[in-house]
Amino acid sequence: IGTKFPTMGTTIFTVMSALAAETNAVNLGQGFPDFHCDPKLLADVTAAMAAGHNQYPPMPGVLPLRQAMATKIEALYGHRYDANSEITVTAGATQAIITAVLAIVRPGDEVIVLEPCYDSYVPNIELAGGVVVRVPLTPGTFRPDFAKIGAAITPKTRAIIVNTPHNPSATVWTAEEMRALEELLAPTEVLVISDEVYEHMVFDGVAHASAARYPGLAARSFIVSSFGKTYHVTGWKVGTVAAPAALTAEFRKVHQFNVFTVNTPMQHALASYMADPAPYLELPAFYQRKRDLFAAGLAKTRFKLLPSAGTYFQCVDITAVSDLGEADFCQWLTREIGVAAIPLSAFYGSGFDQRVVRFCFAKKDETLHHALERLAKL
Ligand code: PMP
Ligand code: GLN
Numbered sequence: 001i002g003t004k005f006p007t008m009g010t011t012i013f014t015v016m017s018a019l020a021a022e023t024n025a026v027n028l029g030q031g032f033p034d035f036h037c038d039p040k041l042l043a044d045v046t047a048a049m050a051a052g053h054n055q056y057p058p059m060p061g062v063l064p065l066r067q068a069m070a071t072k073i074e075a076l077y078g079h080r081y082d083a084n085s086e087i088t089v090t091a092g093a094t095q096a097i098i099t100a101v102l103a104i105v106r107p108g109d110e111v112i113v114l115e116p117c118y119d120s121y122v123p124n125i126e127l128a129g130g131v132v133v134r135v136p137l138t139p140g141t142f143r144p145d146f147a148k149i150g151a152a153i154t155p156k157t158r159a160i161i162v163n164t165p166h167n168p169s170a171t172v173w174t175a176e177e178m179r180a181l182e183e184l185l186a187p188t189e190v191l192v193i194s195d196e197v198y199e200h201m202v203f204d205g206v207a208h209a210s211a212a213r214y215p216g217l218a219a220r221s222f223i224v225s226s227f228g229k230t231y232h233v234t235g236w237k238v239g240t241v242a243a244p245a246a247l248t249a250e251f252r253k254v255h256q257f258n259v260f261t262v263n264t265p266m267q268h269a270l271a272s273y274m275a276d277p278a279p280y281l282e283l284p285a286f287y288q289r290k291r292d293l294f295a296a297g298l299a300k301t302r303f304k305l306l307p308s309a310g311t312y313f314q315c316v317d318i319t320a321v322s323d324l325g326e327a328d329f330c331q332w333l334t335r336e337i338g339v340a341a342i343p344l345s346a347f348y349g350s351g352f353d354q355r356v357v358r359f360c361f362a363k364k365d366e367t368l369h370h371a372l373e374r375l376a377k378l
Contacts, residue, residue: 013119028360044268064271065267093226095237096222103247121161135152150184159192160192200284212242227239344358
């Protein structure tokens with residue numbers, strides 16, 4: 001049929017989840033919880049439906065949810081967004097990111113991504129007709145290299161996509177790094193898409209460095225959040241974008257025609273559920289305990305653990321365990337050992353293989369124990 005995207009394959013998350021299901025492996029590949037969300041949140045959905053919130057909501061999302069987000073962002077990060085003109089409810093972070101890209105990237109505009117990066121960014125830029133400029137994070141530590149980022153900025157640079165806490169490496173940007181980005185961009189007109197979907201999964205007492213905290217960044221950023229991550233409901237596909245009014249106006253031009261709006265009852269339910277901050281304030285401790293449980297088990301194997309400072313991912317170096325490349329190793333691990341993982345090479349355009357794979361620990365303790373029993377032989 002004359003494919004428009006001859007080199008585009010199927011996302012690694014779909015591939016590995018299908019393989020895990022087919023082989024009956026414990027799926028620590030694709031990032032999603034295998035436990036239930038809070039029953040209160042489900043009751044809030046039923047209540048919203050019973051109250052008649054079942055027709056189209058306003059195009060930017062229901063006002064109570066936008067107000068709840070504005071209140072939360074101000075309380076946590078000290079920046080006040082206007083609920084009417086600066087916050088938009090999206091169909092998850094995925095639609096938020098592609099909509100922001102389509103809204104700002106003109107054909108030929110350059111967009112910087114920091115590799116390894118989440119697998120939707122590059123296709124999004126290409127769909128917009130933009131030019132992808134790949135800047136590597138520092139090999140080994142995955143920290144941003146501002147000399148390299150600075151060298152990649154040209155008069156054609158339209159935007160940079162940043163992501164902290166970072167998928168897949170599980171690193172977390174420091175306040176100094178966010179300030180360095182702010183300083184670097186100050187003399188430019190480069191916009192920022194700040195993917196902060198793991199904002200509530202930062203461990204060891206560290207605070208999330210949201211772009212909203214830094215005035216020079218907030219003024220040029222689309223800040224992307226996802227309720228799927230925060231409330232254990234990845235299948236709901238509801239997120240938000242916070243951005244200054246002028247950027248939000250551009251965002252909504254695309255949003256109104258690529259999704260128009262997002263399902264109504266979930267939005268009302270999320271708005272009422274957000275009245276209590278406890279669920280997201282408790283999330284760091286909740287996931288830190290799972291990280292530590294999983295890491296303690298992995299420490300008994302020959303995998304070498306990389307630090308997991310945030311997200312719900314744990315990366316490991318496989319060198320001492322296998323001679324296989326990452327992608328082959330993940331296939332082997334799923335089929336032969338019965339545990340699915342994601343190769344980091346899937347997050348690089350070049351398929352760069354550094355013998356590191358990613359496990360997701362957003363699982364019931366029993367699931368983690370089950371996986372660890374299988375991994376114990378390695
Ligand atoms: N960005 C990153 C870094 C992610 O890890 C994910 C989900 N895995 C997304 C965006 C997409 O989030 P959502 O499910 O809300 O579309
Ligand atoms: N973001 C999830 C991950 O990194 C997967 C989301 C998806 O399947 N698209 O595992």
